[in-house]
Amino acid sequence: MTLTQVKLGKEREMKSAVICSLAAALALSGAAFAADETCSDKTLQGSYIFSASGTDKSPIAEAGMVGYDGAGNVVFKGKYSNNAEISLKGTYKISGNCRGEVRYEDGRTVTFFVTPSGDELTWVVTSGPILASNSWRVSKSDLIGMKP
Incomplete structure (x- = not known):
């Protein structure tokens, strides 16, 4: 050698x-x-932005904002690449391992994982259009109009 x-x-x-x-x-x-570190419904509080891509019978992209109130209520407002707008309300639940699920009023569900700080989450629509993305908190305030 x-x-x-x-x-x-x-x-x-x-x-x-x-x-x-x-x-x-x-x-x-x-x-x-x-x-x-553990998570709860309080982990998500404030306004989050996102952009996502996937399919809904054809390729589609979406961008918008989601508001979480820290108590299990969520408001979603977005716009698709085909110019369709969507606005939904729903509820969410987060387990101690930082995994959660959103159930929107139209029946679609979203599974997500959130950081213990609540600053970022990654998600996938599990019923409805096939979309997946990340969301980032832009404010701890309600920028989306969750409260009437």
Whole structure:
């Protein structure tokens, strides 16, 4: 075995050790995060923006705003790429593991995962048009008109 082969072997071993160490650190930090952070309906409060794409018999895109009141009520206002506008009310429930579900008045449901801070969520429509995206909180205030 040449000196170069020995050096390459040692370099591979070090890279493997670093990758394993990083993987272990991430796993441990995730476990600590899960133990310290929990979610509830109060996690989502304020106004969130989004843009989404998917299909509804043909390709479609959508953008809009969603308002959550921190008590399980939600208002949704959006516009599709075909210029159709949509406005819905519904309810939501979030479990301690930060997974939640929205049920809108028209029957569509949305499954989502929210950060413990409530600043961001990722979601997918599970009944209705096939859409998926992320939403970001733009204000802790009601910008969408949730209250009459």
